[in-house]
Amino acid sequence: MKYISTRGTAPSLSFTDALIAGLGEDGGLYLPHSYPRLTPAEIAGFAGRPYAAVAEAVLWPFVAGTIDRAALRAMIEAAYGSFDHVAVAPLSQLGDNLFLLELFHGPTLAFKDLAMQLLGRLMQHVLAGRGQRATIVGATSGDTGAAAIAAFQGLPEVDVFILYPHGRVSDVQRRQMTTVAADNVHTIALEGTFDDAQNMVKGLFGDKKFRDEFSLAGVNSINWARVAAQVVYYFTSAVALGAPHRRVSFAVPTGNFGDILAGWVAKQMGLPIERLVIATNANDILVRTLETGRYETGKVEATQSPSMDIQVSSNFERLLFEAYGRDAAAVRRLMNSLQQSGSFSLDAGPLAAIRDEFDAVRVGETETSEEIARVWRETQRLIDPHTAVGVGAARAALAARQNVPTIVLGTAHPAKFPAAIERATGQHPPLPPHLADLATRPEYFDVLPNDQSKVAAYIRETLHAPHAGAKRAAS
Numbered sequence: 174m175k176y177i178s179t180r181g182t183a184p185s186l187s188f189t190d191a192l193i194a195g196l197g198e199d200g201g202l203y204l205p206h207s208y209p210r211l212t213p214a215e216i217a218g219f220a221g222r223p224y225a226a227v228a229e230a231v232l233w234p235f236v237a238g239t240i241d242r243a244a245l246r247a248m249i250e251a252a253y254g255s256f257d258h259v260a261v262a263p264l265s266q267l268g269d270n271l272f273l274l275e276l277f278h279g280p281t282l283a284f285k286d287l288a289m290q291l292l293g294r295l296m297q298h299v300l301a302g303r304g305q306r307a308t309i310v311g312a313t314s315g316d317t318g319a320a321a322i323a324a325f326q327g328l329p330e331v332d333v334f335i336l337y338p339h340g341r342v343s344d345v346q347r348r349q350m351t352t353v354a355a356d357n358v359h360t361i362a363l364e365g366t367f368d369d370a371q372n373m374v375k376g377l378f379g380d381k382k383f384r385d386e387f388s389l390a391g392v393n394s395i396n397w398a399r400v401a402a403q404v405v406y407y408f409t410s411a412v413a414l415g416a417p418h419r420r421v422s423f424a425v426p427t428g429n430f431g432d433i434l435a436g437w438v439a440k441q442m443g444l445p446i447e448r449l450v451i452a453t454n455a456n457d458i459l460v461r462t463l464e465t466g467r468y469e470t471g472k473v474e475a476t477q478s479p480s481m482d483i484q485v486s487s488n489f490e491r492l493l494f495e496a497y498g499r500d501a502a503a504v505r506r507l508m509n510s511l512q513q514s515g516s517f518s519l520d521a522g523p524l525a526a527i528r529d530e531f532d533a534v535r536v537g538e539t540e541t542s543e544e545i546a547r548v549w550r551e552t553q554r555l556i557d558p559h560t561a562v563g564v565g566a567a568r569a570a571l572a573a574r575q576n577v578p579t580i581v582l583g584t585a586h587p588a589k590f591p592a593a594i595e596r597a598t599g600q601h602p603p604l605p606p607h608l609a610d611l612a613t614r615p616e617y618f619d620v621l622p623n624d625q626s627k628v629a630a631y632i633r634e635t636l637h638a639p640h641a642g643a644k645r646a647a648s
């Protein structure tokens with residue numbers, strides 16, 4: 174399987190090369206040359222199998238020829254062995270045809286662990302086999318950073334630099350990143366928004382000299398392997414509800430569009446999905462795009478679901494590439510327009526193709542709190558604000574299609590966002606035992622301006638320092 178860039182001018186790569194490269198040299202995102210198809214019998218055969226076995230079956234066609242199958246199996250088993258639920262991603266019921274896929278049983282309590290625990294092992298395997306090192310530079314609105322740090326801390330082949338928007342993540346999210354003392358982990362509070370952090374990462378990748386000098390690697394969902402690993406739980410959850418004999422819909426709390434794109438990929442692989450519902454908070458660029466055909470960035474709004482306080486949804490570029498019939502020149506045109514004017518307009522055909530498969534629902538702040546309270550009242554379960562946005566969108570989808578089971582992706586544990594939960598329910602969601610003393614651990618981070626040359630200098634100096642990574646506690 175070869176991987177091609179959405180912008181069409183970067184070389185095609187193997188799975189392992191795309192894994193290490195992350196972003197294409199042309200600024201584009203890698204995706205497979207074609208999507209492997211699973212037969213209905215193969216999909217039906219997933220019923221009752223362990224999560225790791227389904228992961229191996231789903232991921233193997235993407236990986237074959239680059240990593241030995243037994244090695245892949247061992248990495249998958251180790252990755253999901255660290256989860257605190259035997260099902261890894263269990264499904265529970267919230268109401269009539271309304272289901273919750275619990276994606277927060279990994280070490281950092283968010284869906285990012287499902288991919289990142291595997292990605293860490295894959296990268297370590299490939300880098301060690303090649304005798305190479307890499308410098309991971311990642312942007313986070315709160316969850317990717319913690320998951321990446323948990324997956325890569327202490328690994329001898331990598332240094333990790335994570336940029337988060339200063340003051341715009343929850344205390345628990347920040348502390349999950351800043352309290353890790355491993356020498357290869359460097360947490361940066363960037364004076365800006367998540368979009369600034371993501372732009373910074375793309376800018377650093379775009380500086381070829383810097384990229385080559387430090388062997389930059391990306392672990393955001395710009396990395397195809399992240400998306401691929403997230404495809405797995407669409408299969409396990411849909412099969413648990415009767416797929417492929419029964420169609421299901423998914424409501425996906427959406428920011429960078431990686432998670433819902435994984436659902437679209439599952440559909441290309443043969444999973445019968447009825448609708449993919451994009452659930453956004455007040456940062457509703459995707460809802461507006463589906464309504465009007467115009468993708469137009471605005472000012473980011475701080476919400477109680479901060480991980481989705483995002484304007485530029487990176488992975489939407491992958492969907493555009495597909496909706497435009499894999500026309501890389503068209504994608505380049507749209508992305509140039511985005512860079513120059515902060516907007517672009519979709520042509521009628523691609524817009525119709527997107528509307529054919531996706532719905533988009535905005536769930537505001539009041540509704541989000543009401544959803545948290547309602548779910549608590551009706552089921553005695555606490556859900557986090559991102560998941561609540563998904564539940565709100567799922568209810569809208571169910572109003573139009575009552576008979577289609579709708580699965581909400583539960584993307585984070587409520588204990589990551591205690592303030593929002595307490596406001597809505599009066600309940601305090603406790604952190605699990607391994608994080609119980611998080612609030613009293615010392616923090617290590619540096620605050621940097623939103624200036625690419627300063628961030629590049631920081632990375633250079635840190636890596637060239639005699640005791641690279643020596644930590645200082647932040648005041």
Ligand SMILES: Cc1ncc(COP(=O)(O)O)c(C=O)c1O
Nearest residue numbers: 316427428429430431432480584
């Ligand atoms: C808790 C949570 N929910 C939802 C999202 C949105 O996911 P995506 O960026 O893949 O659309 C994120 C961040 O990405 C998140 O951290």
Ligand SMILES: N[C@@H](CCOP(=O)(O)O)C(=O)O
Nearest residue numbers: 313314315316317393394480
């Ligand atoms: N919400 C994310 C934003 C980055 O998303 P990614 O999936 O592209 O890594 C976060 O928590 O950091």
